Amino acid sequence: MQNNKYICTELDAGKRLDYILKSVFSEYSIRMVKRLCEQNAVSVNGKTQKASYKVKSHDILTVLEPKKTTDNQELHVITENEDFFLYEKEPFFHSEHQAGKNTLSCEFLVHTKISTDYILLNRLDFATSGILAFAKNQAAAIRWKTWQKEQKIEKKYFALVEGKITQNYSIKNKIITDTYKNVKVTEELGDRITQVRALGTGDACSLVDCTIYQGVRHQIRAHLSYLGYPLVGDTKYGAKTNDFTVLQSIQPLIPKEPPAKAAPSIPCGLDKYNKQGETFCLHHYELTCPEFSVFVMPPYFNSLTNPLQNTISANILASYYEE
Secondary structure, X not given: OOEEEEEOOOOOOOOEHHHHHHHHOOOOOHHHHHHHHHOOOEEEOOEEOOOOOEOOOOOEEEEXXXXXXXXXXXXXXXXEOOOEEEEEEOOOOEOOOOOOOOOOEHHHHHHHHOOOOOEEOXXXXXXXXXXXXXXXXXXXXXXHHXXXXXXXXXXXXXXXXXXXXXXXXXXXXXXXXOOOXXXXXXXXXXXXXXXXXXXXXXXXXXXXXXXXXXXXXXXHHHHHHHHOOOEOXXXXXXXXXXXXXXXXXXXXXXXXXXXXXXXXXXXXXXXXXXXXXXXXXXXXXXXXXXXXEEEXXXXXXXXXXXXXXXXXXXXXXXXXXXX
């Protein structure tokens, strides 16, 4: 780790710590400065201080730059243009930087390896894979927020759910997000819509396509559970089991394991990712907004059977032919 030090002058007295740091260390953006303070990587006279601390003359500021722990982590870039950067998130990986924690996240990787000025625009649950969008500047971030309010951003997901879905649904029931762990779906209609399209079924499980516009935390998981079709493995929202034994009866969807092998705890190709217990199959495969449209296959696509691969591929191609 490398230390950067600065001794405050009389002209600095009374100013915020984050302001002084940004002024002195030009390589830091204001977002990076605040993050360093959150990570207790900034000390004043040997004691960590918050970004709002008012410095005094002769204060000794020390910035302990975090050790780069991203050397062995790949950047999964989908595409980019002048204003936006599209990134592929692996399942069982955090989207957003976790303040005060030493866990890696997609946001941290992008800020460390590309630019600290990139602004994360959407978030995916820890076990969800797929598309993350970053704005390269404030003007682009503002445009994104406007599109969201006007319902001009379409997000599509593949989901494996318990039960046999043979019809399409459009659910708009209100979601209450007061509690941290789970959200609650009420009988009242709200302003968040989830469109569910049946793609294929097995004996005890179905593949569906879910479309949302302006999402809210756990929206797809909660709405599917409300319909009676929780995500496979998502015991937080009503799945019968979190060990994916239900998938053993889905010959058209998941390859059968040879008899000599024990049943996998999570689907083929996913086990190498999971480190923290939460397991379900949800993948954000397509994002469309007024300026671009991108898609990305599930990271475990090659581990799926040919019928499921064909269904997923056909679904993506169909969306482009419809445009």
